[in-house]
Amino acid sequence: MATTLTGGSQHIVELPSTPSRSDAEPRAVAQQWLTNLESQLGHPETLSLAELFHPESWWRDMLALDWELHTKHSASQIQEFLRKHQGRAQLSKFRLQDKGKFQPRLEQVVDGLSWVSAMFFFETAVGCGTGMLRLTQADGSGPWKAYAMYTSLQELKGVEEPLGKRRRAGTTEPMPGGVAGETWIERRRRQAEFLDEEPATLVVGSGQAGLNVGARLQSLGVSCLIVDKNERVGDNWRNRYRTLVTHDPAEFTHMAYLPFPQNWPQFTPKDKLGDWFEAYASLMELNVWTRTSVVSAEYNDTAGDWTVIVARGDGSRRTLRPRHVVWCTGHSGEALIPSFQGQESFQGTVYHGSQHRDASETDVRGKKVVVVGTGNSGHDIAQNFYENGADVTMLQRRGTYVLTANKGVFMLHDGLHEDGGPPTEECDIVSESLPWPIQLALSVHLTRRIATADKETLDGLRRAGFQLDFGPDGAGIARAYFTRGGGYYIDVGCSQLIIDGKIKVKHSPRGISRFGPHELVLAEGETLDADIVVLATGYDNMRTTVRKVLGDKVADRCKDVWDLDEEGELNAMWRPSGHPGFWFMGGNLALCRIYSKFLALQIKALEEGLISQS
CATH class of the missing domain: 3.10.450.50 (Nuclear Transport Factor 2; Chain: A,)
Known part of the structure; x- marks a missing residue:
């Protein structure tokens, strides 16, 4: 064998x-x-x-x-x-x-x-x-x-989390100072402002990555401050386009320690998820400063700590000295925005998909809209424009993997993260227990079964001229996600619009050559009339965000993030980044729940002196 x-x-x-x-x-x-x-x-x-x-x-x-x-x-x-x-x-x-x-x-x-x-x-x-x-x-x-x-x-051992039978009493007597000391709410107010101590860990970003790892760290007794530039926790979801819902089902997307209620919808609308994040931060007693941005960060190799200056919403600045910085600005956080010859002469509107809110904000009836890119966001944006009366064309450079939300997605989780299935904690162990090369090989077989279930949709897309890509080995969404972080669409309705010819598709392997005043000129010489161009062209490496915010000195010591390394593990994510005391945390909700535990354990081990900082 x-x-x-x-x-x-x-x-x-x-x-x-x-x-x-x-x-x-x-x-x-x-x-x-x-x-x-x-x-x-x-x-x-x-x-x-x-x-x-x-x-x-x-x-x-x-x-x-x-x-x-x-x-x-x-x-x-x-x-x-x-x-x-x-x-x-x-x-x-x-x-x-x-x-x-x-x-x-x-x-x-x-x-x-x-x-x-x-x-x-x-x-x-x-x-x-x-x-x-x-x-x-x-x-x-x-x-x-x-x-x-x-x-x-x-x-x-010796620093186990206070879970289940080990849970804290929560009464006044065991608190510092006993009955004469502070109550829970008085203590929380001081903790949240870090009036009596420096946070051991500074987490930048309060999305699913920041909240999960913050909850894990605090459960392990590692003090943690989460900062976010947005007005409220959850705004990283609320501020995205109006029609967005999660593409993963509820049983797969629980947060650490706090699963969704039994009556939670299968796919969560973005604003509902934002509200859940805000409630989660409160229930988990996370220390979050919103309307707060990192101004600068310097690492002291001798002392093994950071000097971080943050600017708060009230105009004040605070200097923090954490031993760890966890970068949770999103694997899809820094927009990858290409520029094209002649773009300045274009008399229509051009913007990146990350800036899309809703097509109904202006009258787009009869407008010619070109959506560049055929991933999840590109499809959702194209569908949004069509439903508001626009004449929509999707520009596709290379093939895209497609599976349906009502059939294919549930096959991905069959036997594990599903209603009535085993406990989430056990499913998390099993789902991550095979090396990714083996998972990809097994995904080839699963992708074939999904394609059979989705045959009607996939055949219709092919007839409409939409190029499908199952990956170099046919591993489908698994390879697309773990190597590219994109290149797939979980169909929630746009595929049928393409099949019916209501949304057109133009395949152009070499893409856009230049812009004209009212059109796009493709590399193959053809033109596409356009009033609005949406660049659904994805996102840059998380390391780019570090360089933009913290500068070259920090970014140069970090590794690029995502894709599989020589062993078959993800580069720099949830593990040493290359820069001491600096960690990358990201991924979908399920991965953030699972791998926040391992990242938090690494930080706790460093705090306990079980491993040395390097």
């Missing part, structure tokens, strides 16, 4: 073939394998994994073995990784899950591939963790060996 890499840096993986088994006893198989692994880990200097791992196997580790996010591929790499880190980490006390869906079971994953999977728990020298194993056989009678292994640190 082997896993073949066929795509170089694209991490295109050919999944192995395994024999079909129905007589395996999953718990006995998993328990024996874990027992053998623990025995080997007890002697890391003589560790030998040949009997436990296939030659082409995988291990994804989130902070359990090393204070980083790693994916190791091949038994030899895994063995070297364990020999290097197990002496310090001391993974031990493995225990299989004994309840719920993720007990040991034999799974038929895709045609030709089955494995014994199981959730398990373990301890390390500094904490406790949760993992997943996937065991396969090379033939029908050979030993069960690991194809994929996952370990994730979930809490630190």
Whole structure:
């Protein structure tokens, strides 16, 4: 049995073939394998994994073995990784899950591939963790060996979060000063203004990234100040175009510690989500300064802290000295705005999609509108103009992946984040437990099934001249999101308008050559008449925002953000950025919920002296 890499840096993986088994006893198989692994880990200097791992196997580790996010591929790499880190980490006390869906079971994953999977728990020298194993056989009678292994640190010993039975009392007596001291509201007012201390962490941005990581940090006892330039928490959603709703379902998009109510809509309107963010900040007791911007930030390598000057809405300035800065300005925060020859002579209106509010704000009936770009925003904006009477053309340079919100999206979450499914915390473990190259390979099979379900829509788009792109390996939305951060559309109605010819599509591989007074001239020589041009051309790297706000000195030490690195982990996101004391946090609501835990644990470990700042 082997896993073949066929795509170089694209991490295109050919999944192995395994024999079909129905007589395996999953718990006995998993328990024996874990027992053998623990025995080997007890002697890391003589560790030998040949009997436990296939030659082409995988291990994804989130902070359990090393204070980083790693994916190791091949038994030899895994063995070297364990020999290097197990002496310090001391993974031990493995225990299989004994309840719920993720007990040991034999799974038929895709045609030709089955494995014994199981959730398990373990301890390390500094904490406790949760993992997943996937065991396969090379033939029908050979030993069960690991194809994929996952370990994730979930809490630190001695500084556990006050959750459940460990929750704080909340009465006056245990508060500092007891009955004679401050009440909860009096204490909160002083905390929120940081009158008595400096925040250990400054979080820039109060969207889903900032709020999730702020809640995680405060639960771990790390003081945290969140600043946001907007008037209110949630304005990062409220200020976007009028018709925006989330494209991910409710069960997938919960915030840390506080799931949406059972009667919450499946897809959340932007203003409702903004109000939820505002309520979340209050309920989680987050310290948020709105109408506040970062003026400057200087890092002291010797002291290991920052000097940050912020300007507040009342005109005052405050100098802060946090040890950590978490940059949460949005993976889609800095607009990527191209410019074109002759654009200054264009007598119509040109703006970036991030500036779109609603087509009804002016009379656009009969106006010729060209939307440049065919991702989510481009489709939503085109639909908005059409519904207000405009003559709309979408300009498409390259293909776009399309799936429907009513069919395809729910197939993405089948068996995990869905109504009546397992607990969110367990689903989060399982959904992130496979290395991304394997997830992409499995997505090829899922994308085919989604395409079958969405066949009527996809065929109609092809007939209308809309170019579809399923990725170089056919992995669909997974590859588009994790490598490009875009290039897909979750259809909420615009596709049918394209199919019916109500919204036109012009395919131009080389795009716009120049602007004329009333038209766009395409590279192929054709022209498109236009009164309004909306550049739905996406967003720049988060590092660009850092350079714009904090300057070259900070940005030059940071890595570019997003896309998969050589190991198959996301560059610089939720992990060391390249600059000491500086972190990038972003992604959709689900990823922010999941990875805020790992980022917060890294900061807490630094605060506790478990790792050194670098």
